Amino acid sequence: xxxxxxxxxxxxxxxxxxxxxxxxxxxxxxxxxxxxxxxxxxxxxxxxxxxxxxxxxxxxxxxxxxxxxxxxxxxxxxxxxxxxxxxxxxxxxxxxxxxxxxxxxxxxxxxxxxxx
Amino acid sequence: xxxxxxxxxxxxxxxxxxxxxxxxxxxxxxxxxxxxxxxxxxxxxxxxxxxxxxxxxxxxxxxxxxxxxxxxxxxxxxxxxxxxxxxxxxxxxxxxxxxxxxxxxxxxxxxxx
Numbered sequence: 001x002x003x004x005x006x007x008x009x010x011x012x013x014x015x016x017x018x019x020x021x022x023x024x025x026x027x028x029x030x031x032x033x034x035x036x037x038x039x040x041x042x043x044x045x046x047x048x049x050x051x052x053x054x055x056x057x058x059x060x061x062x063x064x065x066x067x068x069x070x071x072x073x074x075x076x077x078x079x080x081x082x083x084x085x086x087x088x089x090x091x092x093x094x095x096x097x098x099x100x101x102x103x104x105x106x107x108x109x110x111x112x113x114x115x116x
Numbered sequence: 117x118x119x120x121x122x123x124x125x126x127x128x129x130x131x132x133x134x135x136x137x138x139x140x141x142x143x144x145x146x147x148x149x150x151x152x153x154x155x156x157x158x159x160x161x162x163x164x165x166x167x168x169x170x171x172x173x174x175x176x177x178x179x180x181x182x183x184x185x186x187x188x189x190x191x192x193x194x195x196x197x198x199x200x201x202x203x204x205x206x207x208x209x210x211x212x213x214x215x216x217x218x219x220x221x222x223x224x225x226x227x228x229x
Binding site (some may be wrong): 031033042043044045047050058090092096105106108109110 | 160
């Protein structure tokens with residue numbers, strides 16, 4: 001079954017305590033990205049990766065880091081979380097444009113993060 | 117900067133009625149317009165999508181209408197059912213080399229019996 005798997009699904013942490021949200025996909029997709037979802041703002045892209053070792057900033061990258069050492073994994077790192085990073089986070093993946101298929105972007109089930 | 121504007125924010129429709137959600141975009145370089153459906157506790161899932169070379173696309177009870185000159189597109193759900201109650205997001209994507217979706221702010225749809 002095609003899946004994008006995120007962990008943890010729910011996390012409450014304290015300001016300044018480093019955390020990592022993992023993301024893994026089993027579809028051999030080149031493209032992966034992270035979005036955050038906030039009420040009234042829709043989903044906004046944080047970072048994206050077009051392939052292994054290729055990452056770039058999205059619209060709201062401040063306070064986040066990513067890495068892409070393997071094709072299937074794309075972890076999101078909060079080095080020093082702050083309360084304004086309390087949000088619902090989604091990992092997504094797809095084939096790159098021109099690589100066939102519907103170019104559908106698949107989303108994980110989300111990670112609720114609360115920073116107190 | 118909101119490049120995709122979505123309305124209404126919430127919508128209540130009676131079972132069997134037509135649900136209509138509207139979106140407008142600014143960037144004429146967008147060339148792919150999907151709609152995503154999101155149930156509570158789940159990630160967004162692709163519902164239907166359209167490219168600007170056609171004015172309408174229909175899949176079952178779901179139809180996208182696209183007006184390129186007005187830079188607007190809308191989702192119509194015919195014969196709305198309680199199981200359609202969800203949050204709907206319009207989105208847009210261009211050939212910018214990053215596969216990024218620019219989302220609208222979402223519409224919470226409730227279908228009442």
